[in-house]
Amino acid sequence: MKNRFNLVTVLFLCLIGVLTACEPAAQQMVSQANEPKEAGLQPLAEGSPNEPMPIVLGFSQLGTESTWRLANTRSIQDAANEAGITLLYENAEQSQEKQFEAIRSFIKQKVDVIAIAPVIEQGWESILLEVKQAGIPVIIVDRMVEMSDSSLYVTFIGSDFYEEGRKAGKYVKDKLTESSKPLGIVELKGTEGSTPSIGRGNGFREVIQARKDLVMLESAYADFTPRQGKEVMKKYLQAHGGDIRLVFSHNDDMAIGAIDAIEEYGLEPGKDIIMVSVDGTRQALEKLIEGKLNLVVECSPLLGPNLMQAVKEIMEGRSLPKRIVTPETVFTEVTAVDEVENRPY
Ligand code: GYE
Numbered sequence: 001m002k003n004r005f006n007l008v009t010v011l012f013l014c015l016i017g018v019l020t021a022c023e024p025a026a027q028q029m030v031s032q033a034n035e036p037k038e039a040g041l042q043p044l045a046e047g048s049p050n051e052p053m054p055i056v057l058g059f060s061q062l063g064t065e066s067t068w069r070l071a072n073t074r075s076i077q078d079a080a081n082e083a084g085i086t087l088l089y090e091n092a093e094q095s096q097e098k099q100f101e102a103i104r105s106f107i108k109q110k111v112d113v114i115a116i117a118p119v120i121e122q123g124w125e126s127i128l129l130e131v132k133q134a135g136i137p138v139i140i141v142d143r144m145v146e147m148s149d150s151s152l153y154v155t156f157i158g159s160d161f162y163e164e165g166r167k168a169g170k171y172v173k174d175k176l177t178e179s180s181k182p183l184g185i186v187e188l189k190g191t192e193g194s195t196p197s198i199g200r201g202n203g204f205r206e207v208i209q210a211r212k213d214l215v216m217l218e219s220a221y222a223d224f225t226p227r228q229g230k231e232v233m234k235k236y237l238q239a240h241g242g243d244i245r246l247v248f249s250h251n252d253d254m255a256i257g258a259i260d261a262i263e264e265y266g267l268e269p270g271k272d273i274i275m276v277s278v279d280g281t282r283q284a285l286e287k288l289i290e291g292k293l294n295l296v297v298e299c300s301p302l303l304g305p306n307l308m309q310a311v312k313e314i315m316e317g318r319s320l321p322k323r324i325v326t327p328e329t330v331f332t333e334v335t336a337v338d339e340v341e342n343r344p345y
Contacts, residue, residue, distance in 0.1 A: 054084075054086060055084075055085045055086065055112050055113070055311060055312070055315055056085075056086045056088065056109070056110075056111045056112050056113075057080060057085050057086065057087050057088070057111060057112065057113050057114075057115060057311055058088045058090070058102070058103070058105075058106030058109070058111040058113070058114045058115070059076060059087055059088065059089050059090070059114075059115045059116075059117075060090050060092060060099045060102040060103055060106075060114070060115070060116045060117065061073055061076075061089060061090065061091050061092065061117050062092050062094065062099065062117045062118065062119040062142075062143070063091060063092060063093050063094045063119065064091060064093070065094065065191075065223060065224045065225050065253075066224045066225065066251055066252075066253045066279075067252065067253055067279070067281040067283065067345055068224075068251060068252070068253075068279045068281065068299065068301045068345070069224075069301070070345070071281075071301040071302065071344065071345030072117070072142060072301035072302075072303060072304075073089070073091075074304075074345075075301060075302045075303060075304035075305075076089075076115075076141075076303065076304040076307060077089065077304070078304055079304025079305045079307065079308045080304070080308060082308070083308040083311075083312065085308055085311060085312075088106060088109065088111060090102035090105070090106075092119065094119055094191070094223075095119070096118075096119050096120060096123060099116065099118065099119065100127050103116065103127055103130075103131060104127075104130070106136070107130065107131060107134045107136065110134075110136075111136065112136070112311075112315060113136065113137050113138075113139060113311045113314055113315070114131055114136055114137070114138050114139070115138075115139045115140075115141050115307060115311075116138065116139075116140055116141070116145075117140075117141050117142040117143060118140065118143050118144070118145050118195075119143070119191065119194060120143075120191065120192070120193035120194050121143070121144060121145055121146040121193060121194065121195055121198065122146050122193060124145040124146075124147055124152075125147050125148075125149065125152070128145070128147070128152035128153065129152065131152075132151075132152055137154045137314050138152065138153040138154060139153065139154055139155055139156075139157065139307065139310055139311065139314075140153050140155070140156040140157070140158075141156075141157050141158060141303055141307055142157075142158045142159075142301075142303060143158065143194055143195040143196060144156055144158065144195040150322065154310070154314060154320055155310055155320045155321060155322055155323065155324055156322065156323050156324070157303055157306050157307055157310060157324040157326075158195075158303065158324075158325075158326060159196075159299045159300065159325065159326045159328060160199070160325050160326075160328075161195055161196045161198070161199025161200050161203070161299075162199040162200075162202060162203040162206075163203060164196075164199065164200050164203060164278050164297045164299055164328070165199060165200035165201060165202060165203020165204035165205075165206070165207075166203040166204070166206060166207050167203075167297045167330050168200070168203070168204050168248055168276050168278065168295065168297050169203065169204040169205070169206065169207025169208045170207055171276060171294075171295045171330070172185070172204075172207075172208055172214065172246060172248070172274075172276060173207060173208060173210070173211060173214075175246075175274055175294065175295075176213075176214065176245060176246065176274070178211065178213055179213045180213070181213070182213055182214075182215040183213050183214055183215065183245045183246070184215055184217040184240060184243040184244050184245050184246070185208070185214060185215065185216050185217060185244075185245065185246045185247075185248060186216075186217050186218040186219070186233075186236045186240070186244050186246075186247055186248075187201065187204075187216065187218065187219035187220075187247075187248045187249075187250075188220070188222045188229050188232055188233065188247065188248070188249040188250060188254040188255070188258060189201060189219060189220060189221045189222065189250050190221070190222070190223065190224040190250040190251055190254070191221065191223055191224055192221045196250060196251075196278075196299070197221070197250055200250050200278060201219070201250070204248055217236070217240050217243065217244065218236050218239070218240070220232050220235075222249075222254045222257075224250065224251045224253060224254060225253055225254065225257070226253045226254065226256045226257035226260075227257060228254065228257065229249065229253065229254030229255065229256065229257030229258045229261075230257030230258065230260050230261045231257075231261075232254075232258075233247070233257065233258035233261035233262065234261045234264075234265075237261060237262065237265045237267075241265075242267070242272070244273055245273065245274060246273065246274040246275075246276065247262075247269075247273055247274070247275050247276065248276050248277075249275070249276070249277040249278070250277075250278055251277060251278055251279050251299075252277050252278070252279040252280070252281045252283065252284035252296065253279075253281075254277070255275055255277035255284065255287075255293060256283060256284070256287070258275070259275065259287065259292050259293070268292075269292045269293070270287075270290075270291045270292040270293060270294055271291070274294050275287075275292065275293045275294050275295075276293075276294060276295045276296075276297075277293060277295075277296055277297070278296065278297045278298075278299050279296065279297075279298070279299050279301075280296050280297075280298040280299065280300070280331055280339075280343075281343070281345055282340060282343035282345060284296050284331075285331060285336040285339055285340040285343060286336075286340060288331060288332065288333050288336040289333060289336050289337060289340065291333060294332075294333075295330060295331070295332060296330065296331040296336070297328070297330050297331075298328040298329050298330060298331060299326075299328060300326050300327075300328055301345065302344075303326065306324060306326075310324070
């Protein structure tokens with residue numbers, strides 16, 4: 001009986017200890033959001049008082065448009081599992097309005113942290129103010145938001161899209177030797193108003209504009225999907241045929257669609273028309289090896305581990321850099337060979 005009494009006392013003291021230890025993290029979260037969060041302390045996990053505080057992360061994913069996106073979702077789900085973080089996942093199917101709904105539902109459910117992969121850059125200020133008022137820290141992943149008040153999010157984890165565009169542009173400058181005749185380029189852009197499309201397009205132009213013979217014949221949105229990539233490429237071929245020397249596609253899926261269109265038109269992608277794209281999916285690496293793509297600029301979707309690390313650090317009360325950039329390379333026919341076997345997506 002006495003032993004049982006002692007055990008209960010010890011457990012009770014442990015519980016107090018855990019609750020006190022949690023306080024700085026909760027306080028930091030509040031101070032990051034500048035707004036008091038109701039009862040900052042979370043209920044403890046059932047059973048052992050020694051177990052870490054359970055963390056609930058609400059994640060608003062923008063859609064399922066591409067191979068990259070599916071790999072990104074899987075990476076975030078796997079990493080949450082591994083980290084013991086409860087993930088509430090919502091797919092917005094390319095609709096910013098749906099992202100707002102998801103975020104409001106996360107606020108209602110009082111999640112600890114909200115992560116957002118924003119479909120487009122503009123229009124986030126007021127919803128992020130709502131989140132701030134609820135005292136919930138926000139992490140932006142993959143794409144960026146355009147806003148004047150940077151206190152509305154803790155950090156942005158994702159690639160440097162402008163640099164990706166520059167890498168593509170540098171390759172094009174080296175690949176197409178200077179000519180007295182214009183060398184026609186067509187561009188397949190992703191989603192209108194999205195960070196990767198804006199950044200890749202600007203970075204690419206910044207580099208190629210130094211050459212007067214490189215002429216942009218066409219540039220249109222194809223939504224990052226193979227179907228649209230094929231459709232738009234068909235139109236480009238009908239309008240310009242053999243005048244097209246190079247395709248710059250903002251992702252691999254659209255490039256795969258464009259390859260189809262070019263073959264159906266009776267030309268050889270990779271030879272008659274030089275093909276450059278971004279992402280680095282297994283299928284794209286295979287096309288590199290087949291010689292149907294010439295360069296793939298890497299953009300890694302595997303952001304899950306970084307995201308979970310950031311979530312934990314926020315909950316532990318640490319401060320994070322405002323920008324976390326994913327390291328990336330480029331793939332050619334030669335380097336694709338070593339990579340293709342191990343590509344998880
Ligand atoms: O390149 C594309 C996807 O936002 C970086 O979105 C991401 C892009 C990626 O659909 O394939």
